[in-house]
Amino acid sequence: MSLKLHGYWRSSATYRVRIAMHYKQLDFDYVPVHLVKDGGEQKSSAYSSMNPSMLVPTFVDDDADIVLNQSLAIVEYLDEKYPDTPPLLPSHTLDRARIRAFAQDIACDIQPITNLRILQSLQSDYDASSEQKQAWCVKWIEKGFNALEKRLATRSGKYCYGYDVTLADICLVPQVYNALRFKVDMQQFPLIQKIYDNCNELEAFQKAMPEAQIDAI
Numbered sequence: 001m002s003l004k005l006h007g008y009w010r011s012s013a014t015y016r017v018r019i020a021m022h023y024k025q026l027d028f029d030y031v032p033v034h035l036v037k038d039g040g041e042q043k044s045s046a047y048s049s050m051n052p053s054m055l056v057p058t059f060v061d062d063d064a065d066i067v068l069n070q071s072l073a074i075v076e077y078l079d080e081k082y083p084d085t086p087p088l089l090p091s092h093t094l095d096r097a098r099i100r101a102f103a104q105d106i107a108c109d110i111q112p113i114t115n116l117r118i119l120q121s122l123q124s125d126y127d128a129s130s131e132q133k134q135a136w137c138v139k140w141i142e143k144g145f146n147a148l149e150k151r152l153a154t155r156s157g158k159y160c161y162g163y164d165v166t167l168a169d170i171c172l173v174p175q176v177y178n179a180l181r182f183k184v185d186m187q188q189f190p191l192i193q194k195i196y197d198n199c200n201e202l203e204a205f206q207k208a209m210p211e212a213q214i215d216a217i
């Protein structure tokens, strides 16, 4: 198959792209990259020669000789490349900017500080315990979610931005999945929880769930 997504079942950045690809009903091969086994396959020479950032996901289109990293860039590329599929960004400039800002609140300001290599560094460089690492994640996710909950109070409908699925939902759902893993008390965030539940009723979100992937353990 020409389209490939290299990723890891529990990686929230990979999860974003999986949702987008299923939502757009694109055929693709999912290629697992184990982030922990043998020190992490993302650091292998085979993977890092394709993606020197040594992070997942990496999107590959063999037919077009395209290799892309960064989940938001990949999703926006797919949105533009396949205009006959359901859009993930609206046509109105200001709406697009607001949705990108919401997505970046998650992808730039929450997820990166709770990423695997940050947690590994907290442990190896600062001797952080498992409890301290978990507390770190809960702290930054809650801080981010407090802001998102306020934003949703002004603009959400069934989904983050009105009644259509957008890039914002594609970022929110994997971040909530992470929050649940780290045992964040979601009762504090009723709108986020409601949108998470609404999205997960859709087939594309179900197909993209970590537990539905071939590398899930």
Ligand SMILES: N[C@@H](CCC(=O)N[C@@H](CS)C(=O)NCC(=O)O)C(=O)O
Residues within 6 Å of the ligand: 010, 011, 012, 013, 014, 035, 040, 042, 054, 055, 056, 057, 069, 070, 071, 072, 107, 112, 115, 116, 117, 118
């Ligand atoms: N900003 C990147 C983030 C990529 C990222 O952080 N990926 C994580 C998994 S969600 C990863 O590969 N971690 C491996 C590591 O930390 O060594 C994107 O959106 O694609």
